[in-house]
Amino acid sequence: MADVPLASLSLTHVHYDPNDPISYFCAWLALVPQGLCVVYATLIWSTREIEILLMFGGQMACEALNFALKRILKEERPKQMHGKGYGMPSSHAQFVSFFSISLTLFMLFRHVPKKPAPSHTPLSMVARVLLSGLALANAGLVAWSRTYLNYHTQKQVFVGIFAGAVSAVGWFIITTIVRRIGLLSWFLDQPVTRLFRMRDLVVEEDLCQSGWEKWEVKRAAATSHVNQKKIS
Incomplete structure (x- = not known):
């Protein structure tokens, strides 16, 4: 085994300047798409919300588009990163552009x-605007980091942002x-969909509200039962 050359897992192998704190920060930003995929998977499994599954499906279609565009355009990365795959358009910029704009359109x-409800106040429009702005700002940071690390030219990043935005709107x-x-209603009524308990509630209630009213009713009933026992 000592004579076998080791390979690098390119999924998380990010080149950066160890003497530059900004470069180090940008290296962490490069992991945002992987982190968002974990968020997608976690929310889909835990909430069974069809809207999140639809958004993830669009995200994967956007990734497939990026894969195809890179092999059609065949434009090299900046000279510092030659040989590390095609660079046009930036997949990171396209990924975060799709995610942030899709989230904004939904919100x-x-x-x-x-x-x-008396026990819960959903997100206000102001809060939704702020969350959307935060998502867009995060996308801008990730896109900028790709040029700072010399993985892409500005043109490659801008094309990635544009492709992600068009994909999100489409x-x-x-x-x-x-x-x-x-x-969608027909799909949710299918036996396989019902087997996995997929639902479509997040369009009209917040995720944190899901089951909250049921919990409040249960708590009220338990409190009432305890009080009756004390009286008796």
């Missing part, structure tokens, strides 16, 4: 919370049509 146009329109024609 501002698709998420319509129900009338606040996917939002497609899923809106799927909802309006009833195709």
Whole structure:
């Protein structure tokens, strides 16, 4: 084994200048897409929300588009990173652009919370705007980091941002049509979908509200039962 040359797992192998704190920070930003994939998987499994699954499906389609574009355009990375695959467009910039714009479109146009319950107040429009702005700012940082680390030229990053934005808007329109024609409702009624308990509640309630009213009713019933025992 000592004579066998070791390979690097390129999924997380990021080159940066160890003497530059900003370069080190940018190296961590390079892991944002992987972190978002973990977030997607966790939320899909824990909430079973179809909206999150749809967004993840669009994200993977956007990645497939990036894979195809790189092999069609065949543009090299900056000279510092030659030989590390094609650079046009930036996959990181495209990934975070799709995610941030999809989240913004959902927060501002698709998420319509129900009338606040006495025990819970959903996110206000101001809060949703701030969250959207935070997501967009994060996307901008990740995109900028790709040029700082010399993995991409500015043109490659801008094209990646544009491709991600167009994909996000296009996917939002497609899923809106799927909802309006009833195709999504039909899909949720299928035996396989029901087997996995997929649901479509996040468009009208916050994730933290899911099951909250049921919990409050259970707590109230338990408190009432204890009080009755004390009286008796």
